[in-house]
Amino acid sequence: MKPLRIAINGYGRIGRCLVRALFESGPRQLQLVAINEPAELKTIAHLTRYDSTFGRFSKPVDEVEDGLLIDGELVRVCGETNVSKLPWGELDIDVVLECSGTFSSRREAEQHLQAGAKRLIFSHPAESEDDVDATIVYGINHRELSGEERILSTGSCTTNCVVPVLDVLRHHLDIEAGMLNTIHSAMNDQPVIDAYHHTDLRKTRSAIQSIIPVDTGLARGIGRFFPCLLGRLESTAIRVPTVNVSAVNLTLTVAQHTDAATVNALIEQAAVQAGAVLGITEEPLASCDFLRDPRSGIVDAGQTRVANGHLVKLLVWFDNEWAYSNRMLDVCEHIQTLDDDIARALVNN
Ligand SMILES: NC(=O)c1ccc[n+]([C@@H]2O[C@H](COP(=O)([O-])OP(=O)(O)OC[C@H]3O[C@@H](n4cnc5c(N)ncnc54)[C@H](OP(=O)(O)O)[C@@H]3O)[C@@H](O)[C@H]2O)c1
The missing domain is CATH 3.30.360.10 (Dihydrodipicolinate Reductase; domain 2)
Known part of the structure; x- marks a missing residue:
């Protein structure tokens, strides 16, 4: 099974909590590939290691030339505010977790898709229902996803x-x-x-x-x-x-x-x-x-x-922070199983 390749856009409370939840809550078929955050790399590394709410991160975090080495895994870090310049295509990103709180419309989400990401999930409700293909509360309606949706929200x-x-x-x-x-x-x-x-x-x-x-x-x-x-x-x-x-x-x-x-x-x-x-x-x-x-x-x-x-x-x-971040990862994991089913069906046909 190919892990879903994730990028986090906006590395604040939810962005950093996603990283901890991903590395500390047991194995998932998800790979953190990139983080986009305007702050300096050394500050990003520091706030990954230390957190006033959750304490010290249990995994080692090292700064490398263009990113972080988290528990030995390379995560590319960009500081790009122009969405069209994000390297989502080059990095083969399956899902952008949009956690900057800055974007909430379909038009803005589509810029991430044009930059090469296959999907985007807002970490907040979209401006209107027309701005997303689906709003998912994991455990309630995630099974209604077909795998074809490109712009999603995990609600509030x-x-x-x-x-x-x-x-x-x-x-x-x-x-x-x-x-x-x-x-x-x-x-x-x-x-x-x-x-x-x-x-x-x-x-x-x-x-x-x-x-x-x-x-x-x-x-x-x-x-x-x-x-x-x-x-x-x-x-x-x-x-x-x-x-x-x-x-x-x-x-x-x-x-x-x-x-x-x-x-x-x-x-x-x-x-x-x-x-x-x-x-x-x-x-x-x-x-x-x-x-x-x-x-x-x-x-x-x-x-x-x-x-x-x-x-x-x-x-x-x-x-x-923690429960919501875990739900975003749950939705990603569900999408990964849908992608896997679609890939298997294509091979069998
Ligand atoms: N905190 C919660 O409990 C919670 C729970 C569920 C959902 N949410 C939602 O999640 C979103 C983020 O909330 P948060 O609490 O994590 O906020 P936050 O701590 O302020 O984090 C947002 C981060 O995004 C960065 N950012 C701003 N503009 C950006 C851009 N154009 N590209 C990339 N990064 C950018 C910010 O950098 P600067 O600080 O330099 O601007 C900041 O580091 C909001 O929509 C919020 O409603 C929050």
Whole structure:
């Protein structure tokens, strides 16, 4: 089986987390071939070795002439901001993982394809459904991929967290309406102390001093997966002064009469089937305890409440960096099996 050849565009929190997840989470049929990031090579190497959130990287990282040697594997590093000059054709790149947060339209994605990459996956929701061939939440709809899709998105970390939970509740309890409130760790689009921000006045405020409401398209993103929920959900988000791990507070009205024990039992049953994607815990944990948890969402059973038989409230934890990076790699691995099937079918014909 030929490994899928990957390039990472934008080597920030998600880009670096992808590298750690790839090298530290067991063997996968994926090969990291290149990284494109405007920063200097020595800084890229330093931030690969050391991470304030995840600690020291367990694998050796050496600087070489045009890249990094990670655990003995050569990874070409470019610092190219002109996408048309990226060497994706020369390097035979199967998938670009677009993690710069700078691009989100089909037109921009196509520039990577014109540079020679076979596919591109956005690490965030695309601007509109027309900008991608598919938006994939691994574990929910990845099996719908045919292998022909060229521009994909793996949605947002919050979409990956709540979609598996909503899938269970809509099947068993009939969701009528809901409010989703994301409690998200600080991100690099916020300043450490007050600074100018050009689109959101709240993002001018210091990330380490305040709880900050921010915009979110979570409800809209979920509507793309479950059209039956379009117009029935609303979402809000606040950023809090922690560095990683987040949670979503789901408050839903459901048609079926239920109680907290039943809701938890439904999630537990689904978690067994869903494997790595969905979890539930009865332990009295705090956000730090979910650091490096690879599951997309973990329901906190002790926080489940039901009022009047129809108003359900759940708290779902997720490591917004680690779980999401693992899901991007899961999607790549699935694409690799599809490519392999297509290649085998061609040989047999
Ligand atoms: N962090 C999370 O929890 C999380 C989870 C899921 C999805 N995401 C999504 O993933 C994307 C990246 O988020 P992040 O948190 O990793 O952001 P980040 O830490 O700011 O990383 C982005 C990186 O891309 C670089 N970059 C900027 N323009 C570039 C270009 N034209 N070509 C190549 N690299 C470029 C940036 O360099 P400079 O700093 O020099 O500009 C930075 O190093 C966003 O769309 C975000 O919504 C984030």
